[in-house]
Amino acid sequence: MEEKVRIGISTCLLGEPVRWNGGHSRDRFITDTLGQYFEWVPVCPEVECGLPVPRETLRQVGDPENPRLVTTKTGVDHTERMLEWAAKRVRQLEKEGLCGFIFKSKSPSSGMERVKVYNAKGHPENKGVGMFARAFMNHFPLVPVEEEGRLHDPRLRENFIEAVFVLRRWRETVRAGNTMGNLVDFHTRHKLLLLAHNPAMYKEMGKMVAGGKKLPPDELYADYEKKLIAALRLKATARKNVNVLQHLLGYFKKELSADEKKELLDIIDQYRQGNVPLIVPITLVNHYVRKYDQPYLRQQVYLQPHPVDLKLRNHV
Numbered sequence: 001m002e003e004k005v006r007i008g009i010s011t012c013l014l015g016e017p018v019r020w021n022g023g024h025s026r027d028r029f030i031t032d033t034l035g036q037y038f039e040w041v042p043v044c045p046e047v048e049c050g051l052p053v054p055r056e057t058l059r060q061v062g063d064p065e066n067p068r069l070v071t072t073k074t075g076v077d078h079t080e081r082m083l084e085w086a087a088k089r090v091r092q093l094e095k096e097g098l099c100g101f102i103f104k105s106k107s108p109s110s111g112m113e114r115v116k117v118y119n120a121k122g123h124p125e126n127k128g129v130g131m132f133a134r135a136f137m138n139h140f141p142l143v144p145v146e147e148e149g150r151l152h153d154p155r156l157r158e159n160f161i162e163a164v165f166v167l168r169r170w171r172e173t174v175r176a177g178n179t180m181g182n183l184v185d186f187h188t189r190h191k192l193l194l195l196a197h198n199p200a201m202y203k204e205m206g207k208m209v210a211g212g213k214k215l216p217p218d219e220l221y222a223d224y225e226k227k228l229i230a231a232l233r234l235k236a237t238a239r240k241n242v243n244v245l246q247h248l249l250g251y252f253k254k255e256l257s258a259d260e261k262k263e264l265l266d267i268i269d270q271y272r273q274g275n276v277p278l279i280v281p282i283t284l285v286n287h288y289v290r291k292y293d294q295p296y297l298r299q300q301v302y303l304q305p306h307p308v309d310l311k312l313r314n315h316v
Contacts, residue, residue, distance in 0.1 A: 058071055
């Protein structure tokens with residue numbers, strides 16, 4: 001088995017009793033399914049910054065862009081304590097080589113989005129970001145992040161986990177050396193995946209690689225990584241997947257029989273109509289790749305961007 005991917009995570013999602021009431025928020029999909037492939041780096045902002053278990057609940061108040069973090073009943077202000085700790089913790093996490101982070105939704109310290117912020121009249125607005133989550137995302141803008149609640153959405157789940165594995169492969173490429181050969185190899189293997197996410201960025205990145213010798217290697221690699229993550233943040237859709245699948249068909253012009261071509265086209269159309277999930281046409285394409293030994297498609301990450309056992313494409 002390949003080495004597990006290191007992922008940061010809110011500690012309570014692993015079943016640790018660190019919540020305000022001494023409880024936890026264990027997520028079985030995270031611990032039992034993703035845990036087979038991910039190595040967790042747990043972070044509990046409230047406990048790690050020195051607050052006890054159990055403890056009085058916290059909430060954000062004031063300006064959503066610059067809120068205060070106070071206790072719900074007694075109004076004790078823990079803003080500076082949390083901010084100072086968060087600034088130190090993200091620097092520590094630089095050493096962990098994280099390829100992603102899963103936050104606890106709605107948490108005033110760890111929520112990724114739509115955290116309640118109470119205005120001057122005491123009314124909540126879902127406009128905030130958890131204090132630690134904000135510090136992490138600012139410090140690691142290229143690291144994929146999600147919340148456990150959003151991972152129950154099949155498309156968001158597939159997109160996040162796909163991005164995590166892409167980033168891990170990119171890190172491996174960087175470790176191998178910032179050469180043009182390594183960059184061309186990575187880009188070639190990920191072409192169709194990029195096309196499924198962001199056709200415009202796919203073209204831009206192709207031009208960047210083609211003219212890569214004009215830039216210093218470090219600058220080229222840094223620019224490529226930014227574009228890579230930006231491309232993946234635009235989610236793949238059925239329409240864009242159909243475009244890629246039809247593109248794939250072109251590689252079998254001389255091999256497929258009339259019946260095989262019709263079968264694949266019919267299944268692609270069934271996927272387009274929402275009658276079958278993406279895994280169905282992908283499985284048939286992979287069958288033809290093996291049957292006709294198509295070397296270019298054999299190396300395409302798009303056809304297996306993450307472990308099949310996760311069954312992510314069974315639901316999109």
